[in-house]
Amino acid sequence: MSTSARAARRGGRIAYAALALAVLVSAFPLYWTLVAASRSNAELARPVPALLPGPRLLEHLQAVLDEAAIGKALVNSLIVSASITVGTVLCSTLAGFAFAKLRFRGRGLLLGAVVASMMIPPQLGVIPLFMLIVELHWVNQLQAVVLPGLVSAFGVFFMRQFLAQSLPDELIEAARVDGASYARIFWSVVVPIARPGMAVLGLLTFMTAWNDFFWPIVALSSQEPTVQVALRQLGGGYVHDQSVIMAGTLLGTLPVLLVFAVLGRQIVGGIMQGAVKG
Numbered sequence: 001m002s003t004s005a006r007a008a009r010r011g012g013r014i015a016y017a018a019l020a021l022a023v024l025v026s027a028f029p030l031y032w033t034l035v036a037a038s039r040s041n042a043e044l045a046r047p048v049p050a051l052l053p054g055p056r057l058l059e060h061l062q063a064v065l066d067e068a069a070i071g072k073a074l075v076n077s078l079i080v081s082a083s084i085t086v087g088t089v090l091c092s093t094l095a096g097f098a099f100a101k102l103r104f105r106g107r108g109l110l111l112g113a114v115v116a117s118m119m120i121p122p123q124l125g126v127i128p129l130f131m132l133i134v135e136l137h138w139v140n141q142l143q144a145v146v147l148p149g150l151v152s153a154f155g156v157f158f159m160r161q162f163l164a165q166s167l168p169d170e171l172i173e174a175a176r177v178d179g180a181s182y183a184r185i186f187w188s189v190v191v192p193i194a195r196p197g198m199a200v201l202g203l204l205t206f207m208t209a210w211n212d213f214f215w216p217i218v219a220l221s222s223q224e225p226t227v228q229v230a231l232r233q234l235g236g237g238y239v240h241d242q243s244v245i246m247a248g249t250l251l252g253t254l255p256v257l258l259v260f261a262v263l264g265r266q267i268v269g270g271i272m273q274g275a276v277k278g
Helices: 003-037 057-067 070-101 107-117 122-135 143-149 153-166 169-177 182-211 214-219 227-231 242-272
Strands: none
Touching: 003 057, 003 242, 057 070, 057 242, 070 107, 070 143, 070 153, 070 182, 070 227, 070 242, 107 153, 122 214, 143 214, 153 182, 169 182, 182 227, 182 242, 214 227, 227 242
């Protein structure tokens, strides 16, 4: 074996070892959540806590169901997150296609306004947004959480960058020569090519909507909670029961893992195609 071949082989082993270490470090918080959810508070408070799952996971999951309306919260979070994800992906793909491939007056100015809006902290809009939902009588209703999140400036910019790189102008011109309308071009040409980028944006949007706490705690109450709002009801008392809190956290994490498992192949494809390159 030549020197260059041995060096390449050694470099490959180092790369795989580094990747394995990165996977272990990334997965450890989830594993620790499982361990903590299956142990008691006393076991977690030991100087050397247990590193293997215990036998009390089902007991703590039942405590979660008893202390909080977690079942209703899971359904509400699923409705909110799915609605926001579908709306954001569809609107962002439409707007991204327009900014990337269509020529119209003021395109650069509008795109600049979209990007500039990303610099505004969302907390600044909470008071006027709450006043609006009060006027519409939407307080403690899911549409108060869904509708403000249906359009994302980041999503528009993300899909614009993806389509600018991945969608050839020749395909659009060929479709127009064949007499296709812009609606037909979008559904038959743009969407199949944009699917990896849509999957990446869908996962990011779903995770953001699922983990959102600030606006749901303002707009909703404990009678109509999302998962993050319901989790704050867990482990109450003078001493917080960390095991029950971790069990609720584990239960609230499972849908995100399921979405990642479903969209994983498309996400990897989107990353490999350089979805965020300009």
